[in-house]
Amino acid sequence: MGRNSKLIWLLLVAVFIGLAGCSQSHAKKDETENKVIEHEEKTESENKEKDAEAEEQEKEEIQPIVVNVIEPTTQDVIKSLTPVEMGYGNDNEKYKAELEKWARELARGTDSTPGYDHRMIPDKLGPDGQVIKGSPLIILDEAEFVESIIQASEKGGDVELPLYVTASGYEMNDAAQLSEVIVGKYTTYFNPSVAGRTKNIELSAEAINNVILGVGDVFSFNTTVGPSDEAHGYQPAEEIVNKKLVMGIGGGICQTSSTLYNAVDVLGVGYVEKHHHSLSVGYVPEGRDATVSYGGKDFRFENTTGVPLLLKAVVGKGSLTVEVRTSTEYEAQMKKGI
Structure with missing residues (x-):
């Protein structure tokens, strides 16, 4: 091999060695860069997760109790x-x-x-x-x-x-027998020629007639009778307001509530609400009245007799009678104080 040929061969070897080294250098550089990128991506992902957790925790802390x-x-x-x-x-x-x-x-x-x-x-x-x-x-x-x-x-x-x-404190199968005997009764009187007052007494009496009162039931006159207004058929009649006699729709229903009061009073019921008129009335003795006004004063009592009762209200010509009834069996229990 001549001198020139040797030189050429050496140059080629050097070139190949340089190229190989350059290739290895580039590979290492690429590997390093990839690792850096992976690390950065991992770090970024972890930071996002931490931020999300912190944000969620912050929301939980701020969320008010409801x-x-x-x-x-x-x-x-x-x-x-x-x-x-x-x-x-x-x-x-x-x-x-x-x-x-x-x-x-x-x-x-x-x-x-x-x-x-x-x-x-x-x-x-x-x-x-x-x-x-x-x-x-x-x-x-x-x-x-x-x-x-x-x-x-x-x-x-x-x-x-x-x-x-x-619910009401009585048994359905007892209802038919509750009218058998009278255990309380009271009668009041009115002038039947006064049409408005008579009509109002008749309507309110019908509202309480045949009402069943179970043991422990609280009777409300206003709730049972309802509004005493023109829409329900009530008429103008005299009534007591602030110690004066004035005309008003529904005048006369207090005679019904007062008659009821005197009928149940003999049974020793428990009074929840009871009011007197501001003036004396002529149909019951002094202090034996029970005034009512829908949306205002009411007459309420609890059936504390220990037995179910039935109310009966009968309007005659110029008279109103309220009876309290029960069955023969229950009357015996009342007498024994059971």
Whole structure:
């Protein structure tokens, strides 16, 4: 091999060695760059996960505690409360006072919204001896309701309205026998020629006639009789208002309530509400009257006799008689004080 040939061969070898080294250098560089990119991507992904966790935690910390109030029959949410916004944890006395106010409105209603509380409308005995159903007593326990919300205010949750429904305290198969014996009776008199007053007495007497009072039932005259207005057939007649005799629609129904009072009074029932007129009335002795006014004063009593009763109201020509009856079996129990 000549000298020039050797030089050429050496140059080629050098070139190949250089190219190989360059190739290895580029490979290492690419590998390093890939590792850097992978690390950066991993770091970025981890940071995003951390940011997401932090954001979620922040949301959980900021999310206010909520108490949902549930209507038990429909299971609907009638209102969602945020306790902290109402003073819980900061002014608990104010918070409780707000809850008590709302509970009172829910139970008793407002000028625009009816309440959950409903007085019992008693069952009646129909002309054919069949029972005509009324409606049960419904009470929203305000104190229990407020306490349940306060307990739930710490962690949130659902609170059902504590509604208590009480049906009339008598057995259906006893109804037919409740007219057997009279255990209380009272008669008052009026002038039948005064048409308006006579009509009002007849309508109110019919409303309480054949009413069944179970054991423990609370009778409300206003709830049972209903509105004494023109729409329900009541007529103008004299009535006592603020110690004066004035003309008013429904005048005379107080004679019905007063006659009923004297009939049940002999049984020792428990009085829930009873009012006297501001003037003496002529149809019962002094202090033996029970005035009523729909939407105002009421006559209410509880059947504490221990047995079911039946009210009978009979209007004659110028007379009103209210009788309290029960079955022969129950009369015996009453006499024994059972």
